[in-house]
Amino acid sequence: MEKKKNISMAVIKRLPKYHRYLQELMKNDVDRISSKELGEKIGFTASQIRQDLNCFGDFGQQGYGYNVKDLYKQISLILGLNKDYKTVIVGAGNIGQAIANYSRFAELGLFLQGIFDANPKLTGLRMMGTEIQDIDNMEPFLQVNDIDIAMICVPRINAQKVCDTLVAGGVKGIWNFAPVDLVVPEDVTVENVHLSESLLTLIYLLHKS
Amino acid sequence: MEKKKNISMAVIKRLPKYHRYLQELMKNDVDRISSKELGEKIGFTASQIRQDLNCFGDFGQQGYGYNVKDLYKQISLILGLNKDYKTVIVGAGNIGQAIANYSRFAELGLFLQGIFDANPKLTGLRMMGTEIQDIDNMEPFLQVNDIDIAMICVPRINAQKVCDTLVAGGVKGIWNFAPVDLVVPEDVTVENVHLSESLLTLIYLLHKS
Numbered sequence: 018m019e020k021k022k023n024i025s026m027a028v029i030k031r032l033p034k035y036h037r038y039l040q041e042l043m044k045n046d047v048d049r050i051s052s053k054e055l056g057e058k059i060g061f062t063a064s065q066i067r068q069d070l071n072c073f074g075d076f077g078q079q080g081y082g083y084n085v086k087d088l089y090k091q092i093s094l095i096l097g098l099n100k101d102y103k104t105v106i107v108g109a110g111n112i113g114q115a116i117a118n119y120s121r122f123a124e125l126g127l128f129l130q131g132i133f134d135a136n137p138k139l140t141g142l143r144m145m146g147t148e149i150q151d152i153d154n155m156e157p158f159l160q161v162n163d164i165d166i167a168m169i170c171v172p173r174i175n176a177q178k179v180c181d182t183l184v185a186g187g188v189k190g191i192w193n194f195a196p197v198d199l200v201v202p203e204d205v206t207v208e209n210v211h212l213s214e215s216l217l218t219l220i221y222l223l224h225k226s
Numbered sequence: 227m228e229k230k231k232n233i234s235m236a237v238i239k240r241l242p243k244y245h246r247y248l249q250e251l252m253k254n255d256v257d258r259i260s261s262k263e264l265g266e267k268i269g270f271t272a273s274q275i276r277q278d279l280n281c282f283g284d285f286g287q288q289g290y291g292y293n294v295k296d297l298y299k300q301i302s303l304i305l306g307l308n309k310d311y312k313t314v315i316v317g318a319g320n321i322g323q324a325i326a327n328y329s330r331f332a333e334l335g336l337f338l339q340g341i342f343d344a345n346p347k348l349t350g351l352r353m354m355g356t357e358i359q360d361i362d363n364m365e366p367f368l369q370v371n372d373i374d375i376a377m378i379c380v381p382r383i384n385a386q387k388v389c390d391t392l393v394a395g396g397v398k399g400i401w402n403f404a405p406v407d408l409v410v411p412e413d414v415t416v417e418n419v420h421l422s423e424s425l426l427t428l429i430y431l432l433h434k435s
Contacts, residue, residue, distance in 0.1 A: 033426035037405060060407065096426050097433025111327045115320035121422060125429065165432065190432040192425060196246060198269065206435060208428035210421065213330060216401060217242035217305050219417035220334065223374065223399040224306025226415060 024072050031069055032096060034059060039089040051082035101126045102190070103163060107179050108170030109134040109142075109149045112194050116168050117144040127166065131158055135175070152179075159186025166190040173197050233281050240278055241305060243268060248298040260291035310335045311399070312372060316388050317379035318343040318351075318358045321403050325377050326353040336375065340367055344384070361388075368395025375399040382406050 038059050042050060052063040052070075059066070070076050070088075073095050077083050093099065104127050106113050117132065132144055135152045142149050150158070159182070167183045169176055169191060176195035183191065184205055191207045193199055196214075199207050247268050251259060261272040261279075268275070279285050279297075282304050286292050302308065313336050315322050326341065341353055344361040351358050359367070368391070376392045378385055378400060385404030392400065393414055400416045402408055405423075408416050 029430060030423075030427055032430060033420075033423035036426060037422065096430045098426075098429065100433065102429065102432070111320075111324035115324045118320045119421070125422075125425065127425075166428065189435070190428055192428055204435065206428060206431040208424055208431070210419065210424050211242075212328070212419065213246065213334075214239075214242035215417055215419050216334065216336075217245060217307075218239055219375065219399050219401055219415060220307065220311065221238060221241060221305045222415040222417070223311070224309065226398070226413065 028069050028072055031061075032092060035066075035069070036089070036092050036096060039085055039092065042085045043089055047085050049082050049084050052077060055083065098126055101128060102165040103128055103130045104166045104168065105129070105131040105133065105155070105158075105164050105183075105188075106144075106168045106170060107133045107152070107155065107183070108168075108172075108194075109136070109139045109144060110170060113168070113170035114144060116170060116192075116194075117147070130162055130164060131155075133158075135171075155179075156182055156186060159183070159188065164188050166192060168192045168194065169199075170194045237278050237281055240270075241301060244275075244278070245298070245301050245305060248294055248301065251294045252298055256294050258291050258293050261286060264292065307335055310337060311374040312337055312339045313375045313377065314338070314340040314342065314364070314367075314373050314392075314397075315353075315377045315379060316342045316361070316364065316392070317377075317381075317403075318345070318348050318353060319379060322377070322379035323353060325379060325401075325403075326356070339371055339373060340364075342367075344380075364388075365391055365395060368392070368397065373397050375401060377401045377403065378408075379403045 038055065052066040056063040056066050067077065074091065076088050076091060106117055106129065109132055117129065122129065129145065129147050132147050132149045133152045133155045134140060134149050139149045140151045164186065167188045169179055171179050173195050176197045177199060180191060180199045180201065184201055189205055191199065191201065191205065193207055193209045196211055201207055247264065261275040265272040265275050276286065283300065285297050285300060315326055315338065318341050326338065331338065338354065338356050341356050341358045342361045342364045343349060343358050348358045349360045373395065376397045378388055380388050382404050385402065385406045386408060389400060389408045389410065393410055398414055400408065400410065400414065402416055402418045405420055410416055
């Protein structure tokens, strides 16, 4: 399916946006759309959209545009949404709870297999039907469960240690909410959600304007 | 303080990271650091660090490096952290609760003035000492309170309407957690935390590797 092997992170970061807009178009029963119209919706130029999508294949048709449903399906495939991913959440605080309650998980093929926390007051409780286990159970749990993605929602000072245990347990994808840049081997992917940094950016832009 | 007026978003997005690393260095009683050492910590080149910081002023000293405390203070000033900002949270669901419980708010000069939600089951309850009010109270509330920053944590379909009310009420900064690109006037700043897009990026990178 892929035409080029070295696709820039900038293009990759735009793919989920295409996915979201195409899903919305489908909901609104739009069958086809030109790169110009799609660009106007997303706020990209038509040429950028054509360039981006050309990285992955030939989707559009001159004079017709894109078939919305086909393009949505193709982008879903490119994103890897045709597979299932087993996940764990580490840290059952506010962010961990918000993530556990995230309604799109199943739609995206994510299946929550375990939740771990160091706080004995939380262990034994259930979040979305999954029991919160003591963090010490995580290592043996990972030995018998193939986990693809872990969400790290623990305080900063514990994040690297948790990450090391996850990596040793075979986890290859980390969605990290702790305000720290994790050190991982090359074959492990980390995607950060650094809320503080986002907020500081907003404050800066507000302050300057 | 600023040397150049047109600072790229890429540089701006790196400022919070400098702020975080410098804060950590201060906690570890590090008094001074070279751009090379700072670069190794953050994962940038020394030259990038010098270039970035030169956008805002002359901070380093040849042969000495940066005074950590001074640079931290300067970057705090650049980021606008010397001011106070009044905030509201709209949407008291999981994300709204996580945000309300965010411990660094006061440290960053953010003061929560109100929480609003459309769910009558939530109104009257308290989050971090602040009563959750009915969303219909927001418009009059904004008329008598000067709010700087609003956190939008409502479902996608309600986000633009909420945003319009906030903007009409004089709010100039929006921290948006709804998976939608908000339309705002030029003098309003939006910073998005699009969790789905972050997760889809992770799935893509995992799927490809």
